[in-house]
Amino acid sequence: MKQIEVKLQRQNQDYSILIANSLLSNEDLINSTVKERQVCIVSNQNIYDLYAEKIKNGLKNRQIIEVILPEGEEYKNISSWGKILDAMMQNRFARDSAILALGGGVIGDLAGFAAASFQRGVAVYQVPTSLLAQVDSSIGGKTGVNHELGKNMIGAFWQPKAVLIDPEVLRTLPEREFTAGMGEVIKYGLINNLEFFKYLEENFQAINNKNPEHLAKIITTSAQAKVDIVQADEFEGGKRALLNLGHTFGHALETLGNYTLYKHGEAVAIGIRIAAELAAIEQKISDESRKRICQILTNFNLPISYQNKFQVEDIYQAMFADKKVRAGKLRLVKFREFCNCEVSADSKEKDILEAINLAK
Amino acid sequence: MKQIEVKLQRQNQDYSILIANSLLSNEDLINSTVKERQVCIVSNQNIYDLYAEKIKNGLKNRQIIEVILPEGEEYKNISSWGKILDAMMQNRFARDSAILALGGGVIGDLAGFAAASFQRGVAVYQVPTSLLAQVDSSIGGKTGVNHELGKNMIGAFWQPKAVLIDPEVLRTLPEREFTAGMGEVIKYGLINNLEFFKYLEENFQAINNKNPEHLAKIITTSAQAKVDIVQADEFEGGKRALLNLGHTFGHALETLGNYTLYKHGEAVAIGIRIAAELAAIEQKISDESRKRICQILTNFNLPISYQNKFQVEDIYQAMFADKKVRAGKLRLVKFREFCNCEVSADSKEKDILEAINLAK
Numbered sequence: 001m002k003q004i005e006v007k008l009q010r011q012n013q014d015y016s017i018l019i020a021n022s023l024l025s026n027e028d029l030i031n032s033t034v035k036e037r038q039v040c041i042v043s044n045q046n047i048y049d050l051y052a053e054k055i056k057n058g059l060k061n062r063q064i065i066e067v068i069l070p071e072g073e074e075y076k077n078i079s080s081w082g083k084i085l086d087a088m089m090q091n092r093f094a095r096d097s098a099i100l101a102l103g104g105g106v107i108g109d110l111a112g113f114a115a116a117s118f119q120r121g122v123a124v125y126q127v128p129t130s131l132l133a134q135v136d137s138s139i140g141g142k143t144g145v146n147h148e149l150g151k152n153m154i155g156a157f158w159q160p161k162a163v164l165i166d167p168e169v170l171r172t173l174p175e176r177e178f179t180a181g182m183g184e185v186i187k188y189g190l191i192n193n194l195e196f197f198k199y200l201e202e203n204f205q206a207i208n209n210k211n212p213e214h215l216a217k218i219i220t221t222s223a224q225a226k227v228d229i230v231q232a233d234e235f236e237g238g239k240r241a242l243l244n245l246g247h248t249f250g251h252a253l254e255t256l257g258n259y260t261l262y263k264h265g266e267a268v269a270i271g272i273r274i275a276a277e278l279a280a281i282e283q284k285i286s287d288e289s290r291k292r293i294c295q296i297l298t299n300f301n302l303p304i305s306y307q308n309k310f311q312v313e314d315i316y317q318a319m320f321a322d323k324k325v326r327a328g329k330l331r332l333v334k335f336r337e338f339c340n341c342e343v344s345a346d347s348k349e350k351d352i353l354e355a356i357n358l359a360k
Numbered sequence: 361m362k363q364i365e366v367k368l369q370r371q372n373q374d375y376s377i378l379i380a381n382s383l384l385s386n387e388d389l390i391n392s393t394v395k396e397r398q399v400c401i402v403s404n405q406n407i408y409d410l411y412a413e414k415i416k417n418g419l420k421n422r423q424i425i426e427v428i429l430p431e432g433e434e435y436k437n438i439s440s441w442g443k444i445l446d447a448m449m450q451n452r453f454a455r456d457s458a459i460l461a462l463g464g465g466v467i468g469d470l471a472g473f474a475a476a477s478f479q480r481g482v483a484v485y486q487v488p489t490s491l492l493a494q495v496d497s498s499i500g501g502k503t504g505v506n507h508e509l510g511k512n513m514i515g516a517f518w519q520p521k522a523v524l525i526d527p528e529v530l531r532t533l534p535e536r537e538f539t540a541g542m543g544e545v546i547k548y549g550l551i552n553n554l555e556f557f558k559y560l561e562e563n564f565q566a567i568n569n570k571n572p573e574h575l576a577k578i579i580t581t582s583a584q585a586k587v588d589i590v591q592a593d594e595f596e597g598g599k600r601a602l603l604n605l606g607h608t609f610g611h612a613l614e615t616l617g618n619y620t621l622y623k624h625g626e627a628v629a630i631g632i633r634i635a636a637e638l639a640a641i642e643q644k645i646s647d648e649s650r651k652r653i654c655q656i657l658t659n660f661n662l663p664i665s666y667q668n669k670f671q672v673e674d675i676y677q678a679m680f681a682d683k684k685v686r687a688g689k690l691r692l693v694k695f696r697e698f699c700n701c702e703v704s705a706d707s708k709e710k711d712i713l714e715a716i717n718l719a720k
Contacts, residue, residue, distance in 0.1 A: 009370055078442065089509040095683050117477070119683055120504060120515045121595075144480060149449040155480045156516060235481075323455045323479050327397060 023166040030058025038063045038097035042111040044071040073259040076106045084114035098123040104130035105137035112143030116158030126160040131181025135222035140230040150321045167215045180265030182300040188225040194339040204299040245333040246271030252318035269302035278355035279335035289338040383526040390418025398423045398457035402471040404431045433619045444474035458483040464490035465497035472503030476518030483521040491541025495582035500590040527575040540625030542660040548585040554699035564659040605693040606631030612678035629662035638715035639695035649698040
């Protein structure tokens, strides 16, 4: 078993990320990790049917309730969050109770925000079942729901008590979900890890075939990369924003597609491609590097162009809803050089528009 | 001007409480304290009409929006919270925007929770206009809304960037609101400050007459007392629970009265009287001390008996909804001796029932 320790500013919030094949069948581990007497499992029906029984076998002598939410980003809203709180209130859950998030990024974000706000905060355990959630969203304490006018606009920083990752569950993950998760994995290479980028270039076939050794490797490397950045900047004052490479473009596409057209990782992939185009325009990276970025996205079956019904100007305008906007200025994660990113507000509008146009 | 510094675990969350007569007319102070460019003022119509103009005069060159909420505890709910978030989204408020809570405890709690959750947290300035809010609810970072099944059940710990207190605004406060606030002021004496208790005994007439010097004194002493406890125990692991003297009984009365019959401070006053009765029964305080407690509550025009339509057993049962209940056990703030309290779960049921009965 791999174990990554996360050390935070408030020391009583330190926690562990445990990564092991068949972890969900390890009853003793689950029983000893979850300390609370009352546990609310939040999940989707699909995932619940596959894995809840295993987890419940580990949770001996607990008062367990379940909140099964419909699947999809469109249900990541205040109404779903309210359902979790209602269930906990109706079952007289106390301040020393816990929520266990069993699912992908949507479930983790919803359950995390419910845990952050129930009685001003109860424990949450993240059990991510999608690649995206395993390498990104379950780690770092960002929780929240969407507002009809913007993604992730309502939420809290709320750290989990533990993150339990079983790479084996990826075998039952729909192919498109796996692909979308790879968008975030590639991102870690591009931000600051050339070696990992090369590893992904060389091993894309084995990874696409879900070779267990390679899956454990990419999850562990990605989780560690995220932890390193979160530890340095828990509340996104600076460095943490690097994790948003491709995200400002991506969020705009998600918004224009009403959160249903693109999966998050797909929109991020197109966003990474736009960032690469911008970097090439600004001569930060060579044309060869730009092509390598497009190629790796393609090798992992990710899209690198948006549907041409979207207008360049509309995408540009939608970017201003981004949380990194400060004093009306667009701040982007940009390539300083290949596999080395920074946050900057110095791009010209015409270059940004051109980069968006090139990804049509 | 009195200035109280609040030092917290996360050092970037330290803040100041500023207390001065006519503070709201001090344009320079307001302009330099509120650093953000976008400010959402949350208030009730009444208070807004009285004081918003002054504050807006201080906020030069800001984008200011206003959310005016209906008055009353029954509006401290998810719907009101959502209205604040909607307004900020519609006006494209960014992560470096701020909320300014101008009002009593309900406004402060609602605006504070909106600030805690908008884009995972923006600045909030508390400008409390009721005595209760000035001495208690605006300080310490507890924010939240009520759930239909329980009070303050949804919320967050979220510290203000500053608390601005102008004792002069109490002159326009309805008499019953002032009286209710005195319930919390007296509490600080009873918890651990005999000297302050004696001061209140000796000066009750001047305080009831709203002598400005005495008002500034009781607000400053109360705010400092709250800060001392919050600094020692920000997240209510232990000592902070002392602030709930009289509150477990009080919350039960508020619940039975549907949150409309009693104001919070009135219910707390009756709760303090019950705590005094319990302490006398358990021989922790003398009968003379018990009488002094009843007398001071009466001198400040607070109730010391509940309406006799309520049954002792119903009050007792309603107490179990309290957030301090652990593993089904009632934990109460009790007198160790006169003006010296502790949290304890060792009272006998029959003694508690008798104490409740004596306050009929």
